[in-house]
Amino acid sequence: LTRSERTVARIAVDLLGGDGAPAVVVDGALHALHLDPTLRLLLVGPQRALDQVAGHHRVDRLETGANGGAIAGGAVRAAVRAVRDGLADAVVSAGPTASSVAAAVSGFGRLPGVSRPPLAALIPAAGGPVILLDVGACPDVDADDLVSHAALGARHAAAMLHPDRHPDGGGPPDGPRVGLLSIGTERGKGDRLRREAADLLAATALPAGARYVGTVEGHHVALGGRAEVVVTDGFTGNVLLKGLEGAAGLAGPARAAGPPDTAAPRAAVLLGVGGVFVVCHEAATATDLASGIVLAQHAFPPQQQPLTGADTPVRTPGGVRP
Amino acid sequence: LTRSERTVARIAVDLLGGDGAPAVVVDGALHALHLDPTLRLLLVGPQRALDQVAGHHRVDRLETGANGGAIAGGAVRAAVRAVRDGLADAVVSAGPTASSVAAAVSGFGRLPGVSRPPLAALIPAAGGPVILLDVGACPDVDADDLVSHAALGARHAAAMLHPDRHPDGGGPPDGPRVGLLSIGTERGKGDRLRREAADLLAATALPAGARYVGTVEGHHVALGGRAEVVVTDGFTGNVLLKGLEGAAGLAGPARAAGPPDTAAPRAAVLLGVGGVFVVCHEAATATDLASGIVLAQHAFPPQQQPLTGADTPVRTPGGVRP
Numbered sequence: 001l002t003r004s005e006r007t008v009a010r011i012a013v014d015l016l017g018g019d020g021a022p023a024v025v026v027d028g029a030l031h032a033l034h035l036d037p038t039l040r041l042l043l044v045g046p047q048r049a050l051d052q053v054a055g056h057h058r059v060d061r062l063e064t065g066a067n068g069g070a071i072a073g074g075a076v077r078a079a080v081r082a083v084r085d086g087l088a089d090a091v092v093s094a095g096p097t098a099s100s101v102a103a104a105v106s107g108f109g110r111l112p113g114v115s116r117p118p119l120a121a122l123i124p125a126a127g128g129p130v131i132l133l134d135v136g137a138c139p140d141v142d143a144d145d146l147v148s149h150a151a152l153g154a155r156h157a158a159a160m161l162h163p164d165r166h167p168d169g170g171g172p173p174d175g176p177r178v179g180l181l182s183i184g185t186e187r188g189k190g191d192r193l194r195r196e197a198a199d200l201l202a203a204t205a206l207p208a209g210a211r212y213v214g215t216v217e218g219h220h221v222a223l224g225g226r227a228e229v230v231v232t233d234g235f236t237g238n239v240l241l242k243g244l245e246g247a248a249g250l251a252g253p254a255r256a257a258g259p260p261d262t263a264a265p266r267a268a269v270l271l272g273v274g275g276v277f278v279v280c281h282e283a284a285t286a287t288d289l290a291s292g293i294v295l296a297q298h299a300f301p302p303q304q305q306p307l308t309g310a311d312t313p314v315r316t317p318g319g320v321r322p
Numbered sequence: 323l324t325r326s327e328r329t330v331a332r333i334a335v336d337l338l339g340g341d342g343a344p345a346v347v348v349d350g351a352l353h354a355l356h357l358d359p360t361l362r363l364l365l366v367g368p369q370r371a372l373d374q375v376a377g378h379h380r381v382d383r384l385e386t387g388a389n390g391g392a393i394a395g396g397a398v399r400a401a402v403r404a405v406r407d408g409l410a411d412a413v414v415s416a417g418p419t420a421s422s423v424a425a426a427v428s429g430f431g432r433l434p435g436v437s438r439p440p441l442a443a444l445i446p447a448a449g450g451p452v453i454l455l456d457v458g459a460c461p462d463v464d465a466d467d468l469v470s471h472a473a474l475g476a477r478h479a480a481a482m483l484h485p486d487r488h489p490d491g492g493g494p495p496d497g498p499r500v501g502l503l504s505i506g507t508e509r510g511k512g513d514r515l516r517r518e519a520a521d522l523l524a525a526t527a528l529p530a531g532a533r534y535v536g537t538v539e540g541h542h543v544a545l546g547g548r549a550e551v552v553v554t555d556g557f558t559g560n561v562l563l564k565g566l567e568g569a570a571g572l573a574g575p576a577r578a579a580g581p582p583d584t585a586a587p588r589a590a591v592l593l594g595v596g597g598v599f600v601v602c603h604e605a606a607t608a609t610d611l612a613s614g615i616v617l618a619q620h621a622f623p624p625q626q627q628p629l630t631g632a633d634t635p636v637r638t639p640g641g642v643r644p
Contacts, residue, residue: 136505139505139512139513139514139516140513140514181561182557182561183458183461183556183557183560183561183564190461190557191461191462191555191556191557192461192462194461194557217560217561217564218560218561218562218563218564218565218566218567218568219564219565219567219568220568221565221568222564222565222566222567222568222569223568232561233513234505234513235504235505235512235513235516235558236557236558236561238505238539238540239503239505239539239540239554239558239561239562240540240561240562240565241540242505242539242540242541242544243540243541243543243544243562243565243566243569244540244544244565244566244569245540245541245544246540246541246542246543246544246545247544247565247566247569247570248569
């Protein structure tokens, strides 16, 4: 059975990921179960942590063995295997991003044409939602990576946002608008990487009916309305995301406790791998973990079509469009 | 007479800089004069623009000639010359950043040890003010540039912020705290540039009693309290600044008209050159221009001590501190 035929999402949760693990992860899992009666969880970790959720009828448990806690990333790798083996539909982890990406890549594999899988965050801006990627998986990228990320972001946006149904009617009828994050909207602005990527993107056919709308700036991400997908390197994306979270009072000690804001998940989806993997902050609270689990419930399984093919992205022959 | 002996600041304003020039610049200049009875302006531009402010007793006028408007950056270069010739204390321009930096470098010269002069913005965060640099002058930098920018930012913060007098008492008694913007606070996080710069900064003696406090993240810039000076490349800094402005409702069409917010100037100071130069957004409103003029009034003339010397930064012998 595929996910859509089953309707009930089963999420594998890494009990050992994050600064507050396992206690905070257990709290987050129980919080998520309380929010959604259709949710099923597969908690993955050592026996002692699993005992805290024994007997919950919507929780399956996967013990990682006596040494599961001692091996860094042991639980997240077991969670990825569980999805591959059909025991769950998606993984949620608040472990270190590098370990999570490594576990996802080795367990799920990269999609064809993807060299560095990016993390995509959803920013609920006033002018419309913005999917920002990469937000930390790939601090060092080249222009080809940014083109590949634009294609992955376009597919993700088409599945998650349905931009043709935006209430403001500002979006195009046929697919998401994709922008390249830069420091000016005129041609020739930006650093070397952005100038090269802007030329490549202008010459690339994007999937999912998406179109490249040129460079966008930091305030366009904060305010929304200019593009549904904004592409950048993982260094800049992470800095901007955390800056916006800070400005919104979502980060740091000032953050208020409360129900998870499912419209502004404090979690990101790893794109470009052959399975659904949601990464939470390492400093995630129980509320953050719950919002990550909700996000994983609603993420769509990756399309296995190659990025370079009839689908996208195809460089136009003869080089770059003027 | 030096600036401090004169008490009245005389600001040279580029009438031709910015998308709305000259009308918006004239409005901004009149706005600034209305706010501060001690201000004197030297408006620099072609005759037609100067006629709009004829007869104001606190305005001097410098005509750039019949062709002043036709030569790109002609007025800003004349404004820089006016400061060099002692006719004004500082320049304000909303022209293209690249032209402004070029005019300042060729007219004022770089300070010793400075290869790429950075733009420093002041962010009035709740936890304390943050000077963020570079915010757009140098999109492509190397680790040595970031060290030089840290030293320039330290001097600027010591002059502008007096961190020893912070009301919260959280600052060090002896000088500003300097952080390197990155995507995690553990050693080894970040991209290649940040890993190299973090090692260099840990081994560098900063001027003005400043100390390097390690890496900081995007939310530390938004919230303040971790460092008075945050150093980054001009690409990331520009994206973050515009993102925070967008989140605060300061950017884009939603921005409210009103008096200039002198606590949050929509302008940045160019450091590392031999004169005071304030850069406004090209899309600056009259209010933004006025806040830039107020900022220039309160900027301190650059210190001419070399960055590499008894003052700073000095690499410790034997390489990098562990």
